[in-house]
């Protein structure tokens with residue numbers, strides 16, 4: 001650390017205090033994600049699974065997923081593929097992918113000891129938490145639409161951009177079908193945001209990335225089990241996992257909005273307390289590690 | 291912010307971890323322009339105090355104000371003009387040194403970004419700035435920590451044992467840098483085990499032991515208060531030690547490799563010399579010595595300790611560091 005040939009450090013003009021913008025903190029959260037391998041693990045799954053699906057289906061001679069209307073028209077329209085993929089990925093894979101990043105986003109900083117590094121700059125804790133929660137949601141969004149885009153592109157490439165029959169038996173034009181695929185994914189995002197919020201809460205509370213990821217995925221598994229318990233049918237509509245299927249209502253004519261709006265408020269009841277609790281814990285917690 | 295508010299002012303600071311009282315009613319004041327040494331044996335509560343100062347942990351009782359602002363109440367605003375780190379500085383291992391500083395500059399707002407190359411140059415990390423921090427050596431991370439703190443162009447720098455784990459050249463560089471920052475008017479709060487470093491750099495010190503403040507004030511006062519020490523070489527040191535121990539007014543007499551050391555006022559010293567003469571012990575040399583910081587440190591922190599093994603370990607560690615520092 002020579003003192004030769006450099007401007008004296010103290011001569012640097014002291015800036016006036018200006019809190020960093022939350023948007024700036026958020027942008028850097030995204031940059032951190034872009035620089036981490038874990039990020040690509042989830043996105044890789046979101047890309048590869050639809051590709052494998054389309055490859056396997058195009059090699060098969062007989063298609064016998066008889067009971068689902070989209071499965072029965074898989075080779076007739078490429079637009080059936082993204083719907084089937086969403087059906088398949090929504091149950092476990094996408095919650096897992098969302099949890100992978102959400103569960104890590106605060107805990108990773110505990111692990112690296114970097115919380116103390118960022119919390120001694122010109123940002124408030126609330127800003128850091130908001131930026132992290134937003135980044136986790138952004139990641140979940142990207143994962144959903146990336147897998148949908150890949151599934152659509154691969155399906156269309158294999159079986160054409162054709163008309164498709166919805167759950168109500170209605171034939172819709174390819175462009176309308178594409179719009180419905182988009183809407184269905186957007187609708188599925190609602191419960192997934194709740195999953196990500198729970199992941200962020202666990203990440204904040206456990207301070208352990210693996211525990212938070214397992215915990216967030218565990219919530220999905222637990223709710224599925226609860227849904228199976230006889231006698232608990234009454235609470236089923238209020239389970240987060242039930243909302244994973246709310247998008248089905250969009251794939252019929254006339255559109256059945258009621259599961260969608262139901263999903264919206266039920267999911268808010270999961271996401272909002274999780275985020276609020278995570279926020280309060282993050283504001284008060286001791287940063288004693290690192 | 292009151293213009294005259296002290297850079298650091300802690301009052302009645304307590305931090306309890308279950309049954310452990312890490313910090314026990316500590317009051318301290320760092321004044322503008324101080325290079326303030328914060329000393330204490332391992333586990334004394336230095337890092338815990340500094341964490342509270344930086345708003346990283348919540349005090350159980352009491353509060354700290356930085357330039358009149360309490361981090362618990364004012365959040366990031368309380369850290370205006372303040373920078374530093376506790377324990378080892380930490381960075382994102384998967385980002386380069388430069389990227390890490392870009393991130394921190396973004397969180398600092400203002401125009402910190404323009405200073406990145408300058409601060410990297412000050413700590414001589416410019417050539418490695420493009421490499422991932424994951425591959426940095428301990429010393430390089432320590433220097434990056436200093437660079438990250440300088441990025442904020444602080445008026446108060448809080449450093450927790452910044453020279454830990456540095457090689458002798460690194461320690462010297464760290465000392466020179468702190469000196470230079472102080473000369474430029476920066477207030478520095480420096481926790482340290484390196485007693486020579488503190489002796490060389492600091493004008494005021496606080497000494498903590500098991501969470502309690504045992505001294506706060508000017509280093510010069512401390513050394514004066516330590517009392518005049520004397521070193522005596524004689525024709526029969528063993529006998530001289532016996533006589534010194536028996537002499538009223540002579541305290542802490544101890545034998546060394548050559549001669550003996552003790553403390554006494556001038557009257558007692560005169561009496562001792564007469565007693566030695568009566569006993570036929572010739573005086574080869576009798577020299578007054580100001581207490582060193584080490585002496586004072588051990589005297590203030592060892593009193594009343596029951597755990598001898600721990601003490602010896604602390605002493606051995608300090609001695610080792612003294613040797614390293616040479």
Ligand SMILES: Nc1ncnc2c1ncn2[C@@H]1O[C@H](COP(=O)(O)OP(=O)(O)OP(=O)(O)O)[C@@H](O)[C@H]1O
Pocket residue numbers: 288307310311312313330331332333334335336337338339
């Ligand atoms: N997060 C924590 N949980 C429980 N106890 C803690 C925690 N942090 C510190 N302590 C305890 O508080 C006491 C003071 O620790 P601290 O790290 O402040 O000491 P220190 O003076 O910095 O020591 P060193 O010179 O070794 O760095 C120790 O007994 C330590 O075990």
Ligand SMILES: [Mg+2]
Pocket residue numbers: 336337338377450
């Ligand atoms: Mg410490």
